[in-house]
Each structure stands twice: as structure tokens, then as C-alpha cells.
Amino acid sequence: MSNILFLPILVSLLGGALTLSFWRSIRWQKRVTLLSATIYLVVAIVLLREVMQEGYVVMQMGNWAAPFGISLVADVLSATMILLTGIVGFAAALYSMASVPDQHIRFGYFSLLQLLLAGVSGAFLTGDVFNLFVWFEVMLLASFGLLTLGGERNQMEGAIKYVTINLFSSAIFLSAIGLLYGTAGTLNMADLSVKLVGVEEQGLVNVLALMFMVSFGIKAGAFPLFFWLPASYHTPLVAVSAVFAGLLTKVGVYALYRFFSVIFIGDIDYTHTIILWLGILTMLTGVLGAAAQFEFRRILSFHIISQIGYMLIAFAIFTPLAIIGGVFYIAHHIIVKTNLFLISGLTYQLAGTHELKAMGGFYRQRPWLALVFLIPALSLAGLPPLSGFFAKYIVIKAGVEAGSWWAVGFGLLVGLLTLFSMIKIWAEVFWKSAPETDSPVDLSGHLSPWMLAPVIMLAMITVGIGFFGEPLYRLAEVAASQLLNPQGYIDAVLGGVR
Amino acid sequence: MEIVLACCVGILFASATYMMLRRSIVKLVMGLIMLSNAANLVIFTAAGVVHGKPPLLDEATKTVVAGVADPLPQALVLTAIVIAFGVLAFSVVLIRRAYEEVGNDDIGQMKGTDT
Numbered sequence: 001m002s003n004i005l006f007l008p009i010l011v012s013l014l015g016g017a018l019t020l021s022f023w024r025s026i027r028w029q030k031r032v033t034l035l036s037a038t039i040y041l042v043v044a045i046v047l048l049r050e051v052m053q054e055g056y057v058v059m060q061m062g063n064w065a066a067p068f069g070i071s072l073v074a075d076v077l078s079a080t081m082i083l084l085t086g087i088v089g090f091a092a093a094l095y096s097m098a099s100v101p102d103q104h105i106r107f108g109y110f111s112l113l114q115l116l117l118a119g120v121s122g123a124f125l126t127g128d129v130f131n132l133f134v135w136f137e138v139m140l141l142a143s144f145g146l147l148t149l150g151g152e153r154n155q156m157e158g159a160i161k162y163v164t165i166n167l168f169s170s171a172i173f174l175s176a177i178g179l180l181y182g183t184a185g186t187l188n189m190a191d192l193s194v195k196l197v198g199v200e201e202q203g204l205v206n207v208l209a210l211m212f213m214v215s216f217g218i219k220a221g222a223f224p225l226f227f228w229l230p231a232s233y234h235t236p237l238v239a240v241s242a243v244f245a246g247l248l249t250k251v252g253v254y255a256l257y258r259f260f261s262v263i264f265i266g267d268i269d270y271t272h273t274i275i276l277w278l279g280i281l282t283m284l285t286g287v288l289g290a291a292a293q294f295e296f297r298r299i300l301s302f303h304i305i306s307q308i309g310y311m312l313i314a315f316a317i318f319t320p321l322a323i324i325g326g327v328f329y330i331a332h333h334i335i336v337k338t339n340l341f342l343i344s345g346l347t348y349q350l351a352g353t354h355e356l357k358a359m360g361g362f363y364r365q366r367p368w369l370a371l372v373f374l375i376p377a378l379s380l381a382g383l384p385p386l387s388g389f390f391a392k393y394i395v396i397k398a399g400v401e402a403g404s405w406w407a408v409g410f411g412l413l414v415g416l417l418t419l420f421s422m423i424k425i426w427a428e429v430f431w432k433s434a435p436e437t438d439s440p441v442d443l444s445g446h447l448s449p450w451m452l453a454p455v456i457m458l459a460m461i462t463v464g465i466g467f468f469g470e471p472l473y474r475l476a477e478v479a480a481s482q483l484l485n486p487q488g489y490i491d492a493v494l495g496g497v498r
Numbered sequence: 499m500e501i502v503l504a505c506c507v508g509i510l511f512a513s514a515t516y517m518m519l520r521r522s523i524v525k526l527v528m529g530l531i532m533l534s535n536a537a538n539l540v541i542f543t544a545a546g547v548v549h550g551k552p553p554l555l556d557e558a559t560k561t562v563v564a565g566v567a568d569p570l571p572q573a574l575v576l577t578a579i580v581i582a583f584g585v586l587a588f589s590v591v592l593i594r595r596a597y598e599e600v601g602n603d604d605i606g607q608m609k610g611t612d613t
Contacts, residue, residue, distance in 0.1 A: 178541030
């Protein structure tokens with residue numbers, strides 16, 4: 001029964017391979033992509049149900065017993081992330097149907113997209129540190145391909161920074177893996193959790209913890225090594241940047257959550273204080289960076305960084321309520337941020353530019369589009385009754401209860417500045433009248449239903465979480481209790497082996 | 499032996515960082531190559547270098563003898579080499595395309611997406 005655990009990876013890998021075999025037929029590539037995205041979504045829902053019943057679903061690859069083989073593990077956090085991957089993948093697949101030029105599809109756009117999802121799923125499901133590295137690389141290579149597809153000058157410039165810093169982070173990750181193996185003699189996460197307690201040199205364990213923190217921090221876009229993100233995320237196709245924005249940085253955040261709740265829990269005071277300040281600085285630099293920008297997708301890119309900060313401080317406070325807030329925040333953020341990027345693609349199609357100064361008049365000519373933008377934008381800023389309000393509220397409340405006043409203060413300030421940025425986009429793109437030029441801008445162009453459907457779907461999920469947030473809260477509650485009690489994880493993975 | 503290897507790792511990391519900080523994109527890729535080699539050497543060294551022992555169980559008792567070579571780090575390094583090879587092949591193509599687009603190999607000129 002635990003075989004279902006492998007399906008998310010298998011479905012997207014197979015989908016990627018099949019689209020490759022339909023290299024010449026664009027129509028069949030689209031069909032296969034839609035089919036595999038739908039199957040993925042169904043599998044993700046079934047997996048989440050299964051995990052909610054059983055607590056943990058574990059699969060030992062090749063039937064090698066736990067610390068020796070590679071384990072795939074799904075707890076509630078992993079299964080939730082898989083479901084979110086499914087939703088983002090589905091939305092991106094729909095959106096790509098009409099928005100991706102044939103030229104990109106001929107060079108393997110859909111195969112790369114599915115391989116990216118396979119890498120992301122593998123990273124969420126694996127219970128082995130080296131295997132996590134391998135999935136990271138699968139994900140990275142696919143993202144390199146997607147980022148450079150099209151070959152424009154901007155993309156090349158962005159890609160050089162993206163590739164370099166990510167390879168640097170991988171090298172740190174790999175060295176840390178080597179040193180970890182030399183210290184503990186195992187790479188299974190559950191086994192590490194048991195064995196690291198007995199290591200004499202706890203200082204060395206802390207050094208290792210920080211090496212992993214740097215590596216995942218780079219991938220998550222945390223302060224101070226976040227500059228690659230706003231330099232590259234606005235260069236590829238909109239569907240690609242939406243998937244990147246929704247999923248890639250969150251893989252880094254997920255890895256931080258996993259490592260610093262299961263493996264490195266020996267010196268929480270030390271490690272989590274660092275994460276707290278990283279979070280605060282990330283939040284602040286991200287939102288201040290966004291305030292200075294006047295390009296739609298660059299503003300959104302900087303906001304990814306500031307939102308990552310919230311997830312980090314929620315985790316760093318490390319009380320049950322804070323972690324509930326963190327998980328809730330991740331779920332809310334993935335949906336909202338993907339949606340905002342997709343909407344930037346709609347306005348781009350109508351106005352032909354991403355520059356705020358050159359846009360305007362959308363409210364007058366496309367009022368429904370304005371409404372659809374307002375839902376995720378206000379949710380991102382944290383206005384009730386949308387999903388972002390509850391996410392922020394839980395995090396801030398946890399901060400107050402734990403007495404982390406710095407985190408609370410900066411959290412509220414950054415929320416205000418986020419609102420400022422969103423209002424800036426609203427005022428420039430939607431509210432103000434179109435700039436006067438020689439040829440008046442015509443915004444009445446046709447928008448394909450393939451592109452509108454995912455945007456409306458994600459906006460409805462955002463409203464849904466706002467009004468009926470309890471199921472997600474319960475989910476986050478179970479995920480948090482599992483993260484705070486790694487013993488359950490250890491028992492589930494190692495079973496009777498110990 | 500470990501001392502020599504550890505020094506090699508340090509030198510590789512240092513020169514890799516130096517190369518990556520220079521302005522030419524060709525040197526950037528050379529830095530990346532050295533960086534991945536340095537990381538592989540860390541795994542190899544940190545897991546313990548054993549001379550002249552096969553990674554086999556004792557024939558009679560079927561247990562691990564003390565001081566036996568551990569085959570796992572080699573497997574890890576092999577995987578990492580293959581991955582690094584793929585990634586580096588990509589980055590070589592990338593810098594060539596970037597050179598064609600920008601018409602310059604100076605990374606200081608590639609800041610159109612930064613502001």
C-alpha cells in the first residue's frame with residue numbers, strides 16, 4: 001500500500017519521458033502534459049488522505065532495510081507539499097497550453113517542466129540526505145533548461161547568476177554531506193537523528209548544521225544570498241516564473257524545516273536564533289527591495305524573498321503554534337504567489353509590457369481582471385478575510401506568545417510595506433488611466449480560457465482558505481506536531497531495525 | 499595521507515573561489531569545475547581513507563572487520579561526479595550562448611537584469 005509514495009515521482013518522470021517521445025507532435029505533448037498533471041493531482045490527494053490516516057507512509061526502495069537503503073517517507077508536511085506541487089503543476093500545465101510559443105515546445109518545454117516537478121516531488125519525499133542532493137540536482141538542471149529556453153540576452157544574464165550561485169550552494173551541500181557521513185556514518189535522516197546525539201564533538205555538529213543552513217538558505221533565497229532570485233525570475237516565460245516562484249524556493253524552506261526539526265535538534269537555542277535573525281533580515285531586505293522596483297515581475301520576485309522571511313521566523317520560534325503558522329504560510333504563499341505571476345502574464349498579454357509606468361487603465365477596461373488581481377494581492381498583504389491574514393495572524397500570535405518581540409514588530413512592519421507594494425501595482429496597472437501615447441493602448445484583446453482558468457482556480461482556493469480555513473489549519477496542526485516530535489518519524493522509518 | 503588530501507581540498511576551494519570572483523566567464527566555469535572537484539574530495543577524505551583493504555566482509559564470520567574500507571563514499575563520489583559532469587556541460591554551453599548574446603566575456607557587463 002505504501003507503493004503510492006513513489007507515484008508522484010513516477011508520474012512526472014513518465015510524463016516527461018513520454019513528451020520526449022512525442023518530440024515532433026506539439027498537440028500530443030500538450031495532451032500528455034495535461035493527463036500527467038491531472039493524474040499527479042489525484043495521486044497527491046490520495047497520498048494526503050493516506051498519510052492523514054496512517055500518520056507516516058514509508059517505503060524502502062528495493063526493499064533494503066532502513067538505514068542501509070534509501071527510504072521514501074511522507075509525513076503530513078511532505079504530503080501537503082506534494083499536493084501543493086500538484087496544484088501548481090496543474091495550474092502551470094493549463095496556463096502553458098495557450099501561452100507557450102511553439103518554438104519553446106519544440107525544444108522540450110513540457111519535458112523540462114515535468115522533470116522539474118519530478119525533482120521537486122523527490123526532494124519532498126526522500127528520507128535520505130544524499131538522495132535529497134540528487135533530487136535537488138534533477139530539479140536544478142530542469143530549471144536551468146526552463147530558464148534559458150528562448151535564449152534572449154536577459155535570460156542568459158540572469159541564468160549565469162542563477163546557475164553559479166546554485167552550483168556553489170550544491171558544492172557546500174555536498175561537502176556538508178561528506179563531513180556528515182564522516183561524523184555519523186549514516187545518511188538516513190531518521191538514523192542521523194538518533195546517531196548525532198551520541199557524537200562527542202557537538203561543535204562539529206553545529207558547524208555541519210550551519211553548512212546545511214547556508215546551502216538551503218541560498219536555495220530558499222534567504223538573506224544575505226538572495227540576489228540571484230530577483231536577477232533571474234523575471235526573465236523566462238511567465239508560466240515558468242510562476243512555477244519557480246511557487247515551488248523552487250519552498251523546496252529550500254522545506255529542507256530547512258526537515259533538517260532543523262529532525263536532524264539538528266541538539267542545540268536549538270543556537271541554530272534557531274540564527275534562523276530567526278536570518279528570517280527578520282530576509283523579510284526586511286525583500287520588502288524594501290520591492291519598494292524600489294517598477295517592473296511587475298521584479299516586485300513580485302522581491303516579495304518572494306520577504307515572504308520566505310515569515311516562513312523562517314515562524315520556524316525559528318519553534319513552538320507548536322508557530323510551526324502551524326509556518327506550514328499554513330507556506331501553503332497560502334505557494335498558491336498566492338503562483339497566481340500573482342500568472343496574472344502578470346495576463347496583463348503582459350494585453351498591455352505588451354511589464355513596466356508599471358507604461359501600463360494603466362485596466363480597471364476601466366477589464367474590471368474582472370482587476371478583481372482577480374486584488375484577491376491574491378490583498379491576501380499577500382494579509383488583509384482579512386483572505387488566506388494571508390490567517391497565515392500572518394497565526395505567525396504573529398505565536399511570536400507574541402513566545403515573546404519574540406523583534407520578530408513580531410518586523411513582521412507587522414513588513415506586512416504594512418507589502419500592502420504598500422501591492423497598492424503600488426494596483427494604482428499603476430489597474431487604477432490610473434492609461435498613459436498618453438501616440439497610439440492609445442487597447443486592452444480589449446482576447447484572453448485564452450486556458451490562461452484564465454488556472455488564475456480563477458487559484459483565486460478561488462485563496463478565498464476558500466480564507467473562509468473555510470479550518471481543514472488547512474487541522475492539516476498544519478498535525479504537520480506541526482509531527483515536526484516537533486521527531487520520534488514518530490524515527491520509529492516509522494527505522495521500524496524494528498533498531 | 500588525510501593531511502595531504504585535506505590541504506588539497508583547502509587549496510581547491512580557495513582557488514575555485516578566486517576563479518569565480520574574476521570577471522571572465524571562462525574563469526567562472528573553471529572555478530565551478532574546481533569547486534565540484536573540491537566537494538568530491540571532501541567526501542572521499544572525510545569518510546576515511548583506508549589503504550590496501552578490500553571492502554569485503556570477513557569470509558568466516560560474515561561480519562565487518564575493523565579497519566575495512568567503506569565502499570559507500572566511492573559510490574557517493576561517483577554519483578556526484580556524474581551529476582557535476584552534466585551540470586558543467588550545461589554551464590559551458592550557457593557561457594558560450596551568453597558570450598554570443600552579450601558579445602563580451604566580461605561578467606561586469608552582464609548586469610542588465612540587476613537594477
